Amino acid sequence: MDFFALLPEVKSKYLELLTIQYKRSKTTGYNHPSQNIFNPEEVLFNTLGFSITRDRSSLISAGTGVFVTKGFVPKGAVVSMYPGTIYQKYEPIFFQSIGNPFIFRCIDGVLIDGNDKGISKAVYRSCSKRDQLGPFQMSDITWLTPAVQNPLAVGQYVNNCSHNKAANVCYQEFDVPEYFPIELKQYLPNITYSHDMPIPLRCVVLVALREIKQGEELFSNYYTIVN
Template sequence: MWAQEPCVSTPKAGSSARSGCCAPLPAGRARTTPSPSALGGSPLPARPQLGAAPAARSQWQLRTQTRRRVSGARIGWPVCAGAAAQGGGARGRVEAAAMLRELRRRWGSYKYRFVPWLALNLRRQRRTLRYVPESSQDKIIADEDVFETLLKTFKALFINDFSRQADILTLLPEVKCQYQELLTVEQKQSKVDSCTHPGQHVFSPEEVLFNTLGFTVGRDQSSLVSAGTGVFVTKGFVPKGTVVSMYPGTVYRKHEPIFFQSLGNPFIFRCIDGVLIDGNDKGLSRSVYRSCSRRDQLGPFQMSDESWLTATLQNPLAVGQYVNNCSHEKAANVCYQEFDVPGHFPVELKQYLPNIVYSHDVESHLRCVVLVSLRDIKQGEELFSNYYTVVR
């Protein structure tokens, strides 16, 4: 005998569809089955008579089950649509919250370049500002001291990489004799050191910096929340009044184009006289620096250092663009100082200068910016500077 068909009922608004048998009805009410036309489909096929061929019964069962599945999907569609609407609303709220967080993050980095905000918040940000009486008194140490520090460091890097300087030294025989004398002194010293530290003849740029100035600096995750990358004294001790880092990048005069490079760029440094230095090592700024650097190259003589654009630094001081601004909790321990490279700077050492001018026809000294320590800085401390200098 044929089994009795399960009943089909339309769920009420606000109720959910259940599988299996229908719930019992109150006494005196008859259960009704919706017609196929109400479900939006064609009528169910007629049940074959008892004793009909097995093929006919199988075909009727298949068509009946298919029709019931389609009808059930149509009946449950309003419930599924309501759930989808609720899920879409939740996703919209999540996306709106994420967009708001991103806007706050962007505003947090941009507001320091928004002049009206700066004007309204100068009094509340006095600790994060640096005040100087005149633009000429912006220097912590003399330019001669900056020059001597850079010259000493770059010479040590040059001698450490002496084997790669053959093409340059061939064109500068007098300079070659001077460096050969310095190299002889270095080799004698290395022989003395090899008695206690055998095999240590080739040094990394960081080790050269430590042997020359007594400290090394490097990039790492900042101790400030959401500050990104910071600069730390990774080894040694930095005395007060020492050049601890350099701000690399392309140097622009006030009238030179920098609009497209400045879009979304937090690494543009403005000097007191309006000269700009783009210290971004990515995107268009990176391409502009490399183009200008290779434009000014004279045979084997490189007029600037491109290694700060990579993870392997030839000049380990060229990390100043990642020094973070001080806060109320973290006072500044370094400050920026502008320095114009003199014309008599050794041409063989310009390959370590991490700056290049945008215009080739500029008849002026190359502008550099160094960071000078305001106090003694110990190993493991992060460097913090004042992003804004107010000239009274």
């Protein structure tokens, strides 16, 4: 499946996004004209018309959830991505899985470890450094830090629906095509555990089942996956 087919609105902004630089404020001894500095959430809103963030879930004892903080998400739009290390069915994940609620199982048995702490975090960082190609990073590692550059990479914190909170997103899994631009891979929050065999990079995105308005929390059905 073509990644840009899932995100046509991103394709239309492709050249524009390549020119955007995220800068940190710093004081200097020179006087420069004021510049517009956009944080990732503002870039997301200006590009797709909405922004999302993590916050305390509206469900009792559910911990962290994901909310639409600005704008609205139209039906059928990609609203979030599930980050993490990709494991094939035959690859070891026992120690990473202990006490880990962030492991997502795809229809074909492929696993995505979206835990941003502990051994899972260390494994992801190690695999990302392993695959770096010169100046090009092959995955986004900022989702492991407070300074997230891809604000969509919070899909592991979307809570399961309940009787009172119906699902408003569903999971869509796909493989990234080989011709995906290498300079954009730094924004994909996924990396393969094994480097021995050339296999497509599995990604999972969350798609809006209906229009989701500002202030609403995202809820999924853990048993609803579209292949």
